[in-house]
Amino acid sequence: MSRLLVFQHVAAEPLGTLDRLIRGRGHRTKFVNFERQPDAAPCIDRYSGLIVLGGPMNVDDKAQRAHLLTEMRTIEAALYQGKPVLGICLGAQLLAHVLGAPIRRQREAEIGWYEVTTTDAGRSDSVIAPLGAGAPLFQWHNYAFEVPGQAQHLAQSAGCAGQAFRYGTNAYGFQFHLEANQALIERWLATPAYRAELCAAGLPHGADAIRATTAREVAAMEQRAELVFGEFLDLVGRPLRRICLGSR
Numbered sequence: 001m002s003r004l005l006v007f008q009h010v011a012a013e014p015l016g017t018l019d020r021l022i023r024g025r026g027h028r029t030k031f032v033n034f035e036r037q038p039d040a041a042p043c044i045d046r047y048s049g050l051i052v053l054g055g056p057m058n059v060d061d062k063a064q065r066a067h068l069l070t071e072m073r074t075i076e077a078a079l080y081q082g083k084p085v086l087g088i089c090l091g092a093q094l095l096a097h098v099l100g101a102p103i104r105r106q107r108e109a110e111i112g113w114y115e116v117t118t119t120d121a122g123r124s125d126s127v128i129a130p131l132g133a134g135a136p137l138f139q140w141h142n143y144a145f146e147v148p149g150q151a152q153h154l155a156q157s158a159g160c161a162g163q164a165f166r167y168g169t170n171a172y173g174f175q176f177h178l179e180a181n182q183a184l185i186e187r188w189l190a191t192p193a194y195r196a197e198l199c200a201a202g203l204p205h206g207a208d209a210i211r212a213t214t215a216r217e218v219a220a221m222e223q224r225a226e227l228v229f230g231e232f233l234d235l236v237g238r239p240l241r242r243i244c245l246g247s248r
Contacts, residue, residue, distance in 0.1 A: 002048035002236050003028045007071055009055025009090060010035050012191050016179035017222055018051070021229050027236065034067040041070060044077045049084040049236040052091030054177065056193065058143050059093050059103045072098050078171075084235040085171040089141055092165075092173030096145035099167055103145050106160060109201040110139035113213045114157045116164075116176055122154035127172060127235075128164055130227035131155070136217045137176040138185060140194070142201070144175060170235040178225045182218045185210070 004022060006029050008014065015022065015029075022029060030047065032040045044050060052071060062068040075098045078085050087095035093103045117134035131137075134155075145162045147153040151173075155164035163175045188194045189207045198207060 003030060005042060005044060005047040005050050006031050007052045008033045009053060009057065012187060013054045016184045017181050017225050018179045018229055021226060025233050038067045042074055044074050044083065050078045052087045052094055054089030054091060059097050086232055087173045088179060089175060089177060092175050093143060093145045095173045096148055099148035099151060101146040101148040103143055106142055106144050108159060109142045110160055111198050111201055111203060112205055112210045113217055114139050116155050116157050118155045119153050121152045122164065125154055125166060127228055127231040128154045130224055135224060137178060137221060138180045139176050140188060141175060172232060178228060181222055182214055185214050
């Protein structure tokens, strides 16, 4: 039975729909919650893959949040070992940063539903292909990554070119929250810090508009998520070299 290492940053950003899919595949998960264990020092050696979830902090916070450096070292080790890696939102930014790409604050935040279109490479990629030419996907971010130079650019939106990329054959960064379901989106809209972030963003839509769009779009996104995540989970469990990188 394969084991997945999962990095979580805050309780409000769990695996979402991914949890059911991972359990359904029979994978075991080991969570490292850096909000509760900021000094944790996980090693990827015993795991078949790595998932790094989102969070309200940013890559620039690494001086104040040493766990971000720990996470980047673990991502680097997973890449070296050739193990499947999935970064979501902050996780994608950490993956991109490890690969040498800059992370920058957006001119306008993306919070809510945005049309994401796939590139030619995205439409032919086995993991992203279920999105077709594009789809409305849920977002919540103020920062975004540039696509690393050695990676395949898979998806973009009108306001954010870096929506998805693949490095090698099995490392993926998703800026969008494909794991979100209606309950998770409502949780974010009801969380004071997240609600304040939405108000401060000055977007033309607010919480009520997001709820209305969620009611229309979330079921279709969940169906796409099952296919996309299913393809990613198909990559998990290959026999790989063992190495654990120390601090540098």
